[in-house]
Amino acid sequence: MLLSAYTVAATVRGIVKQSPQWLGSAKGAIFGVSLASISASGLLLYFLTAGRYEYTYVASYTNDALPFLYKLSAFWAGNAGSLLFWTLLLSLYTAIIGFSKNNKYSPYVLSVLALNLLFFFIVMLALANPFEMSDTVPPDGNGLNPMLQNPGMVIHPVTLYLGYVGLAVPFAFAMASLMLKSMDSAWLKLIRKWTLTSWMFLTAGNLIGAWWAYVELGWGGYWAWDPVENASFMPWLTVSAFLHSVMIQERKNMLRKWNLTLAILSYGLTLFGTFLVRSGILTSVHAFADSSLGTYFFIFLAFMVLFASYLVVSRNGLINSRSVPVTAYFSKESSFLLNNYILLAAAFAVFWGTIFPLVSETFLGTKINTGAPYFNKVMAPILLALILLMAVCPAIPWEKASPSRTLMQIRWPLGLSVVTAGILAAMGVNGMFAVFGLSACMFMLATHVMEITRAVRARRRATSENPATAFLKLFSKNRRRYGGYIVHIGIGVLAVGIISSQAYPLELIKTVNRGESFTIGGYELTFNSFNKTKQTDSDIIFAEMGVAYKGKKLAPVHPEKIYYDNWAEPSTEVAVKSRWNEDLYVVLSSWETKNKITVLARVNPFISWIWAGGYIMLAGTLVSLTVGRRTAGISLVQNLTKREAVR
Incomplete structure (x- = not known):
C-alpha cells in the first residue's frame, strides 16, 4: 500500500517538476509493488495447498480432501483472495507499462x-485481508463450494479478471491523453493490443462461464441473464464498440x-460489475456474500468517473476543434x-434490466425482478439488427458509398439468405424470429466468405499464386482486417447456436421404473440401474441410462448427484451426449427407491455451435493481435478487388 501511494506521489511530483529522477523512482516503486504482490500471492497459494488453517481464508475455502487443483483455484473463490488476485494482475500490467518504451503518456498512465x-x-488491509488469522485453528477446513469444483471455474475467473483488469490500461491512456491535452490518435495505437487482449479474455471468460452453467447447474441452459453474468457482458459490448470506433479515429x-x-x-x-458482485445487493449464484466492500467500490467508481468526466468536459473545446464530423x-x-x-x-438494455430491481425497491418499496423473458424480448431485435449490419458492412467502402452498388455486391449472400428462409419454413421450423434470425446469420456468414473469396481471387490475378498460398499470404499481410472477419464469422456461428437452442429445444421430465424406457427427439432412454459410490469426502449417487438414437444403440449416460460431507445441498453432475447438431442433456432430478427415479431430459439443438463459434472468435482475435505490415502488393490486391466489385 505504501509503495503504491509513493508511486502516485512520485509520478505527480515528477510530472510537475519535469524530473526524470522522480519518475525513475516511481518505476522502481512499481517494481516493488509487483514483487510484493507476487510474493503475497505465492504465500497464499502455499498456505492453501499446505492446509494452513490458522488463516481464516484458507479454512473457509479448502479442506484436506480437496483436490490440489481446486486448492489452487480457492485463491479466487472468496472476496479476500480474489481481490489479491486482481491486485496481482493489475500490478503486473502496471509494471509492464512502467518498463515499456518511454513515451509522453507513461508518467500519467502510471x-x-x-x-x-x-x-x-x-480495501484489502481494511476490509478483506487474505492473511487474517483466527484465534483457534480448526482440524480441517470448510472446503470449496461444490459448484466451483469444476474445470470451468478454474479458468473462468482467471480469464474474466484478465479482461477486467486489462481495461484499466485503455482508461489510463485516455486519462493521460486528456491530462496532456494531446488530442491526436497516438494513444489509440499504444493501447490497441491491450484493448484487443482484454476483449479476447472477456470473450473467453463469458463463454467458459456459459459452458460451466450448462454442465454444472443442471437447468438445461447456459445463460440466465443473472446480474453477475450481465456485469461481465456489459463491458464486452462497450469494448466491442470501442474496437470498431477507434478504427474511424485512426483513419479519418x-x-x-x-x-x-x-x-x-x-x-x-468493470468497477460497476465488481460492485454488484461484492455488495450483495442483488441475488446471484455467482456473487460473494454480503459485505461492505460494495460501498467502497461504489465510492471509488463515482470518484474515477467524475474525475474522467471533468477532464472530458474541461477539454471539450480542444477535442471538438481537432475532430472531423461524419x-x-x-x-x-x-x-x-x-x-x-x-x-x-444493448449495453443500456442489459444495464437497465440489471438495476431495475434496485430502482423499483428504492422508489416503489417493492423489488420487481427482471428475468430472462425481459432480456430475451429486448435483446433479440437489437442483436438481430447487429447481425444484419455486420452482413452489409464489409461491402460498404470508406468515405461515400452507392446504395445500389452495395446492393449489387451483396445480392448473392442476400439471395442465399432468402433461400435459407424458404428451406427452414419448409422444414417446419417454428417461429418467425427463428427463421428470420437464422437467415440473417446465413446472410452475414455468406457476405464474409464472399469478401474473403474475392480478395483471394484478386490476389491470384495479381501474383499468379495458388489458392492456398494466396489465402495464407492475404491473411498474413492484413491480419487486422481478416482477423476481424474471422471474429465476425465466429459470431455468426455462435448466433446460429443461440437462436436454434432458444427457438426449439425439447424438454421432458419423466418418472421411470427400472427397465422402463421413454423417447425424446429421436432418442430412446432406458433406466438400467441406480448405484452409489463412496469417495473420501462425498457420496456419489448415479443412474445408468441406456441410450439409442433412431434405433442405433449408443454408449449409456450417467447423470449424478454428489453429496459432500461439508455441504448440505448436493451437487448436480449433468450427463451430456453431444452431436454436431444437438445435445442430449440428462439430469437426475430425484428418486423414490432404487427402482424408481425422475429424470429431466432435454434435446438442445446446435449447442456445439456456440462453443465452436467461441473458438473461431478467439482464433480471429489472435490473428488480429499480430498485425502484418501493408505492402504495395496488398494495395494492388485491394484495387483489383474494388474493380471486381464495381464490375
Whole structure:
C-alpha cells in the first residue's frame, strides 16, 4: 500500500517538476509493488495447498480432501483472495507499462494505475485481508463450494479478471491523453493490443462461464441473464464498440470524444460489475456474500468517473476543434457508428434490466425482478439488427458509398439468405424470429466468405499464386482486417447456436421404473440401474441410462448427484451426449427407491455451435493481435478487388 501511494506521489511530483529522477523512482516503486504482490500471492497459494488453517481464508475455502487443483483455484473463490488476485494482475500490467518504451503518456498512465492499486491495497488491509488469522485453528477446513469444483471455474475467473483488469490500461491512456491535452490518435495505437487482449479474455471468460452453467447447474441452459453474468457482458459490448470506433479515429480523425467516452465507460462498467458482485445487493449464484466492500467500490467508481468526466468536459473545446464530423450517411464510417449505437443500446438494455430491481425497491418499496423473458424480448431485435449490419458492412467502402452498388455486391449472400428462409419454413421450423434470425446469420456468414473469396481471387490475378498460398499470404499481410472477419464469422456461428437452442429445444421430465424406457427427439432412454459410490469426502449417487438414437444403440449416460460431507445441498453432475447438431442433456432430478427415479431430459439443438463459434472468435482475435505490415502488393490486391466489385 505504501509503495503504491509513493508511486502516485512520485509520478505527480515528477510530472510537475519535469524530473526524470522522480519518475525513475516511481518505476522502481512499481517494481516493488509487483514483487510484493507476487510474493503475497505465492504465500497464499502455499498456505492453501499446505492446509494452513490458522488463516481464516484458507479454512473457509479448502479442506484436506480437496483436490490440489481446486486448492489452487480457492485463491479466487472468496472476496479476500480474489481481490489479491486482481491486485496481482493489475500490478503486473502496471509494471509492464512502467518498463515499456518511454513515451509522453507513461508518467500519467502510471499515476492512474497506481491510484487503482492503492485503492485495492487499502480495501484489502481494511476490509478483506487474505492473511487474517483466527484465534483457534480448526482440524480441517470448510472446503470449496461444490459448484466451483469444476474445470470451468478454474479458468473462468482467471480469464474474466484478465479482461477486467486489462481495461484499466485503455482508461489510463485516455486519462493521460486528456491530462496532456494531446488530442491526436497516438494513444489509440499504444493501447490497441491491450484493448484487443482484454476483449479476447472477456470473450473467453463469458463463454467458459456459459459452458460451466450448462454442465454444472443442471437447468438445461447456459445463460440466465443473472446480474453477475450481465456485469461481465456489459463491458464486452462497450469494448466491442470501442474496437470498431477507434478504427474511424485512426483513419479519418473522427469520433475523438466518443472514443474517450467509450474507454471511460468500459472501465467504469468493470468497477460497476465488481460492485454488484461484492455488495450483495442483488441475488446471484455467482456473487460473494454480503459485505461492505460494495460501498467502497461504489465510492471509488463515482470518484474515477467524475474525475474522467471533468477532464472530458474541461477539454471539450480542444477535442471538438481537432475532430472531423461524419458527413456521409452511407459509408463505412457511418456503418461503424451505427454499430456503436446498436452495441450501446444493448449495453443500456442489459444495464437497465440489471438495476431495475434496485430502482423499483428504492422508489416503489417493492423489488420487481427482471428475468430472462425481459432480456430475451429486448435483446433479440437489437442483436438481430447487429447481425444484419455486420452482413452489409464489409461491402460498404470508406468515405461515400452507392446504395445500389452495395446492393449489387451483396445480392448473392442476400439471395442465399432468402433461400435459407424458404428451406427452414419448409422444414417446419417454428417461429418467425427463428427463421428470420437464422437467415440473417446465413446472410452475414455468406457476405464474409464472399469478401474473403474475392480478395483471394484478386490476389491470384495479381501474383499468379495458388489458392492456398494466396489465402495464407492475404491473411498474413492484413491480419487486422481478416482477423476481424474471422471474429465476425465466429459470431455468426455462435448466433446460429443461440437462436436454434432458444427457438426449439425439447424438454421432458419423466418418472421411470427400472427397465422402463421413454423417447425424446429421436432418442430412446432406458433406466438400467441406480448405484452409489463412496469417495473420501462425498457420496456419489448415479443412474445408468441406456441410450439409442433412431434405433442405433449408443454408449449409456450417467447423470449424478454428489453429496459432500461439508455441504448440505448436493451437487448436480449433468450427463451430456453431444452431436454436431444437438445435445442430449440428462439430469437426475430425484428418486423414490432404487427402482424408481425422475429424470429431466432435454434435446438442445446446435449447442456445439456456440462453443465452436467461441473458438473461431478467439482464433480471429489472435490473428488480429499480430498485425502484418501493408505492402504495395496488398494495395494492388485491394484495387483489383474494388474493380471486381464495381464490375
